[in-house]
């Protein structure tokens with residue numbers, strides 16, 4: 001269970017709740033309705049990578065998807081929303097048996113769950129389904145999909161490498177926490 005407030009995307013200093021930051025204000029406008037939905041809030045109860053909650057991971061992916069989308073000419077709102085919902089599955093992937101390997105199964109589960117809680121555009125659907133590329137069979141089918149798959153890999157790398165590095169530095173008594 002996670003009670004730590006989520007302040008910013010992994011690897012970013014921009015604070016999600018800073019209303020004086022125009023980039024953050026526009027980003028939060030894209031997703032704030034989704035953040036009120038109980039299924040999305042529940043993501044905070046699950047570990048994603050190392051000590052990162054799934055909600056923190058999804059917010060990081062959402063933020064970077066939004067930023068990448070702006071750079072590559074994709075729709076930033078669609079990218080931000082698909083990024084937030086891309087891992088909307090409510091089970092522990094380390095212990096839960098799934099009909100096929102979790103890596104292939106969870107994008108489909110996330111898409112089904114996302115469809116239950118909100119209306120999705122075609123681009124949002126495809127971006128959720130394809131986010132595990134290159135494990136997904138086929139290339140990302142839209143710029144929004146490219147944004148989400150890139151953001152997912154970037155956020156996951158920071159979460160895993162950051163945690164692993166901190167652990168090593170702690171073992172060496174270079175940092176305390």
Ligand SMILES: [Fe+2]
Nearest residue numbers: 086087106131
């Ligand atoms: Fe995923």
Ligand SMILES: [Fe+2]
Nearest residue numbers: 061086087152
């Ligand atoms: Fe992810």
